[in-house]
Amino acid sequence: MSTHTPLEPASPWVEVATTIDDWDAAAPELLENMLSHLTLIRVFEEYVLDLAGQGLIHGPAHSSIGQEGGAVGSVLPLTSDDSVNGSHRGHHQFLAKALHHVAPKGIDPREDLTDDIRTVLLRSLAEICGLSRGFGHGRGGSMHLQWEEAGAIGTNAIVGGGVPLAAGYAWAHRHAGTDAVAVTYFGDGAINIGSTLETFNLAAAWKLPICFFIENNRYAVSTNVEEATAEPRLSARGLGFNIPSWKVDGMDVLAVHTAMNEALEHMRTGKGPTMIEVDVYRYFHQNGAFPGSAFGYRSKDEEKAYRHRDPIEQLAGHLQRRGILDAEQIEQVSVRAKAVMAELGALILEPLPGGKPGQRRIKPDEWPDPDFRDVGVRGDLSEFDGVQFVDRDTFGGEITESKFVESIAGVLGHQMETDPSVVIMGEDIHRLNGGTNGATRGLAEKFPDRILGTPISENAFTGLGGGMALDGRYKPIVEFMYADFMWVAADQLFNQIGKARHMFGGENDVPFVLRSKVAMGTGYGSQHSMDPAGIFATAPGWRIVAPSTPFDYVGLMNTALRCKDPVVVLEHVDLYNAKGEAPVDDFDYLLPIGKAALRREGSAVTVITYLAMTKYVLDSVDENGFDADVIDLRWLDRASIDWDTIETSVKKTNRIVIAEQGAIGTSYGTWLADEIQRRFFDWLDHPIERVTGGEASPSISKVLERAAIAQSDEVTAKLTEILES
Structure with a gap:
């Protein structure tokens, strides 16, 4: 015969009523x-x-x-x-x-x-x-x-x-x-x-x-x-x-x-x-x-x-x-x-x-x-007054070759050591020797009260980070294990954090950084693979950073943490184990807001890209000898696009290809192509072309996943078509 033991709640529950006394x-x-x-x-x-x-x-x-x-x-x-x-x-x-x-x-x-x-x-x-x-x-x-x-x-x-x-x-x-x-x-x-x-x-x-x-x-x-x-x-x-x-x-x-x-x-x-x-x-x-x-x-x-x-x-x-x-x-x-x-x-x-x-x-x-009307959608960037920005050509520190993910861990650790207001939160970031990819390696032991492993509750911990940012005493870095999880926390990201400054009169600083991982090509399927850049670009208030090299990641993360606007820093699993130039011990430099990187110079076509797609574009250009300017945007939000670099290139090549990996329906290039033709129509000799993935989200099947995303082959096909025509 089973037994049934009544259980009592761990906390009291009382009703309060007043008396004449x-x-x-x-x-x-x-x-x-x-x-x-x-x-x-x-x-x-x-x-x-x-x-x-x-x-x-x-x-x-x-x-x-x-x-x-x-x-x-x-x-x-x-x-x-x-x-x-x-x-x-x-x-x-x-x-x-x-x-x-x-x-x-x-x-x-x-x-x-x-x-x-x-x-x-x-x-x-x-x-x-x-x-x-x-x-x-x-x-x-x-x-x-x-x-x-x-x-x-x-x-x-x-x-x-x-x-x-x-x-x-x-x-x-x-x-x-x-x-x-x-x-x-x-x-x-x-x-x-x-x-x-x-x-x-x-x-x-x-x-x-x-x-x-x-x-x-x-x-x-x-x-x-x-x-x-x-x-x-x-x-x-x-x-x-x-x-x-x-x-x-x-x-x-x-x-x-x-x-x-x-x-x-x-x-x-x-x-x-x-x-x-x-x-x-x-x-x-x-x-x-x-x-x-x-x-x-x-x-x-x-x-x-x-x-x-x-x-x-x-x-x-x-x-x-x-x-x-x-x-x-x-x-x-x-x-x-x-x-x-x-x-x-x-x-x-x-x-x-x-x-x-x-x-x-x-x-x-x-x-x-x-x-x-639009005053206060974002801040005026006065927090950068007096800052000496550097880029790769002006950086005076020692350079080494390092894995991308090691630069993430390096700059996050340095920021936590030098700035006690930085707090990092996310799922499993305090375990597994630095989370699922090692980006927070060693930090939980050094800063146990500021490395916050969260329950699986994106709406709650994203909003909590938003409250910390609005409070102003702390700089939260929130990690999403996968970018698709932004839909779970969409209210907090877009209705709350992204709108807070403008909605309340334009004076609220919102120093909030979101690290969001893109995982196309990993076999994690439709719900763990998306590139969220196109969605964030439509949301007023957000700034968007997309580093493609370890060196850029350090400088862009430093800039994002100094910024008083919410910034999403996009990362890609294709880049984590890739090696590239990185600082040896200088983790303090800042890359400028709104400055793209011209990765290759040419005269026949301009290819605009970002994040992991940059490497696929460069591989295509180098292997096939295409005569192309390759612009790595680095900053993707409407207020931070480097229009000067794009304009200089368009006036030289008169042709543009926008190359990205993700699905065409949520693609970043949609709005960018529209804006480019409005700004530079007179200089274009050819319709703006785009390289994207398919309509569907990536599938689990290795073959179907590859068919759903764009890489070097798709870039090569598009550039061949344009240049031969």
Whole structure:
């Protein structure tokens, strides 16, 4: 007969509720401050909905009316050093953190609002309206609110998208030796998102000081929580990851405050992450000023029941009961807040010319200048001011012949020795004597706290690296074992890291390096072989490096690590064991951004290539005696292409071939050919030709894989065709 032994979770799971004694013991100043915050946020949100109803908000207005208790109760125990981020419905969290930053001792509900508080409200309103004086200069709007000075690191329109980023800030807080924490706010929709669950696991494994704060408002747009999960008590998720968890009535601001203080004691003493679930209720639909009942997915009785438990009304009742404030004083808090919002609105609004009485418009001079459109897609590279770049012909150090992968290990090791802010993370990089290819050989033993072997969770550790980069104290190098894994982490790479600088106003540095391996020709098949250059080239914000020699790898990696933009450094397994010129002991030099290498000179045709395809092109040219310029691009992103070198060559040869290995559908040459013909059409005597792989991804079969990719034979065939014609 089998036995069945009940098991207990390793972490506690508790429900926190307040009593009259708790309310009586709470300091009057705390309750007054709570009332000020709750009321300001509520009145602000009501004003935003009013503007939205007048058509003055371009885009959504995801109000948090009804949910203020969770934000205020959780933020007031924090400091400005603590970091918070949130979801698309994040006005209340952002305002609570910003207001607490400018008034850390509290906001007296009896007094007029200070200029600092008015400025927070005005800049927040302007951002939601898309105006220049907003925190992001109008770029972020309602769903992307950020004020780093206050520790508000950015709300996020991708469900669950901000959770991994917050973990990066938590890692930075802990590694820097502080007791600061990160709080990431998300809802009942994000609790089922893969990146969220991946981050639970990573944060628990690494004991990061992060609070996963779940605002369970019961509806992901119109789908209720019971439909979406078999366990609607969402804080139960924490037990599966050994995360202590609290469940709280989020309409009770004091109960939330109590739970957060308990969670903070756990996190600030180095015990790892926490989870708090607050049951709240959004009074209105997903977007706009209509109740959910107007759309038929919830009842008026349900809405009425939650309004009877309104967090402001509950707090006001206790303030009156204790004789701290009377009804008239409480009413005046709202009256003053509404008057202030009207005053602030008058700064950005004016009567609509020729309109009906009461019709308004945004003042024209409040809008951003259209020329601001692309500013901040990337940085201005001022971090390279004064740098003495070198190239192979100007390098003064000693040169030897070395394997490509040894140069990778050499420059990474040197960077970690000389720069304590460099952190490397990825799967298995701390084992196998330097990962699967030896690129981090010996580093785990020397730098055990900065060589981070990760779980298999690309979304989580990529986003964590993105958070570290945005925090600014560390330079993460994230390794993807294979380039195809970028699709697993696509949200973090493209929606988060690549867009962060521009989305939040153009001022955020993002010093993030991704090492991504191309494995065509290794027999690893369709899901482990792709060249991602063509995809990254379409993604604003990324710079792309493709070294083809050991010497170039060292200089380009150094440049990538100094750059304040995210850089993907492409590597190819064909190159790892290939030998070439490399520095003996000088691993400090930087190759210039936007400078290609002319590998061969000729006059009949220009061949433009990159990465491992460079060797195949050179082999074809040398073996067949083709009269060709061979340009190794080295930098592939739109902002860093060496147009001068290409132009000089095109004017000489009047013919271009773009040669790459990968599949034609995701090829890099597509956009490059289009741009070249736009720039240099008058100099071309022949259509731009391309050498690529086939349509399909490489297969496992050695024969089929070779048929799917391009190498020297394909280059030879194309150059023969062109030159004979």
